[in-house]
Amino acid sequence: MNANSLFGIHEQALRLHDRRSEVLAANLANADTPGYKARDFDFQAVLREAMPGRSLPAVALRVTNPRHIAVAPLPPPLGDLQYRVPEQPSVDGNTVDAQREQAAFAENEIGHQATVRFINGALSTLRRAIRGE
Amino acid sequence: MSSFKAFDIAASGMSAQNLRLNLVASNMANVDTISSSIERTYRAREPVFQAVMDGLDPTRPASGVRMLGVIESQAPLRKEYQPDHPMADEQGYIYRPNVNLVEEMANMISASRSYQSNVEVMNAAKRMAVSTIDIGK
Numbered sequence: 001m002n003a004n005s006l007f008g009i010h011e012q013a014l015r016l017h018d019r020r021s022e023v024l025a026a027n028l029a030n031a032d033t034p035g036y037k038a039r040d041f042d043f044q045a046v047l048r049e050a051m052p053g054r055s056l057p058a059v060a061l062r063v064t065n066p067r068h069i070a071v072a073p074l075p076p077p078l079g080d081l082q083y084r085v086p087e088q089p090s091v092d093g094n095t096v097d098a099q100r101e102q103a104a105f106a107e108n109e110i111g112h113q114a115t116v117r118f119i120n121g122a123l124s125t126l127r128r129a130i131r132g133e
Numbered sequence: 134m135s136s137f138k139a140f141d142i143a144a145s146g147m148s149a150q151n152l153r154l155n156l157v158a159s160n161m162a163n164v165d166t167i168s169s170s171i172e173r174t175y176r177a178r179e180p181v182f183q184a185v186m187d188g189l190d191p192t193r194p195a196s197g198v199r200m201l202g203v204i205e206s207q208a209p210l211r212k213e214y215q216p217d218h219p220m221a222d223e224q225g226y227i228y229r230p231n232v233n234l235v236e237e238m239a240n241m242i243s244a245s246r247s248y249q250s251n252v253e254v255m256n257a258a259k260r261m262a263v264s265t266i267d268i269g270k
Contacts, residue, residue: 014265018139021261025139025254026184026195029146031247032153033182033198081192098250109257116264123269 006126010118012050016043017112023081024105027096034092038084038101043111046080138196139258145185145197146251152200153180153244157237164232169220175230177206177237206231 023039030036061071086095156178168174183201187193208231216225 018261018265021139021258022142023194025142025146025258026197028250028254029142029149029198030182030184030195031146031250032150032243033184036184036195039194081194098247102250102253105254105257109261112261113264116268119268 006122007119009047009051010115010122013047013115014112014119016047016050017108017115020108021105021112024101024108027084027101028098028105030094031096031098031101032094033096034094036094036096038086038096039081040084040104041081043108137262139261140255142195142197143251143255143258145199147248147255149180149182149198149200150244150248150251154241154248156180156203157241157244160230160232160237161234161241163230164234164237166230167218167220168228169222171210171228174210174228175232176210177208177230177232178203179206179240208233 020041020043023041027038027040061068063070084095084097084100087097087100089095160177163175166175180203181201182198184195185197185199187196210231211229213227213229214225215221215227218227220227
């Protein structure tokens with residue numbers, strides 16, 4: 001039994017929750033920046049891609065001539081950021097809706113807490129097994 | 134670790150909103166600063182924010198916000214005919230700043246709300262970081 005199978009998807013989920021908090025914090029910090037477009041990523045889709053064994057193929061450059069310089073395949077992009085579809089963009093081109101971003105941030109925090117509890121549960125199971133309770 | 138990056142982003146937002154609030158305070162303090170020439174009259178100042186991008190990589194989120202600069206309002210100054218005023222020019226005119234108090238009040242509330250939402254982000258990031266640190270306790 002290794003740590004990977006112990007925590008399962010939750011290790012990746014924890015990392016993604018952290019990343020999403022970063023993206024949403026950037027949206028809220030730029031709530032008054034002219035021309036700023038709110039961004040986010042599809043948590044479920046990115047998590048599905050991050051599941052073990054479901055990794056995307058590496059991105060390679062197409063070679064049409066043998067004299068092209070060989071470039072090592074790049075790692076697949078993790079969690080492409082998308083632009084939020086604005087409901088009411090402001091005149092200065094800003095698409096941040098502070099209420100929506102705050103709701104998304106709260107949701108992300110709850111998801112993070114849930115993931116932490118799952119990991120703690122797995123750890124306490126392991127501890128109980130070690131103690132032989 | 135990215136939890137700490139959210140702190141930096143929220144801090145940049147708080148600092149930007151604080152600067153905006155400073156400009157509002159400066160505008161409101163100078164609302165009655167009278168001058169005897171157009172060039173020397175105080176003009177309402179407003180910040181221009183810019184998102185700080187993390188390199189040119191479009192897959193990364195902005196790493197905060199910063200103040201690009203301060204613009205002075207180009208709205209016409211208020212010219213008043215007051216020949217008895219000690220600051221009046223040769224023609225008897227004084228110039229009042231183009232500060233709009235109502236706009237400044239609205240700006241002040243908007244800045245303080247934005248500041249609050251950045252504080253909330255920081256608190257939430259703190260809770261998340263603490264719960265991550267406490268894993269396995």
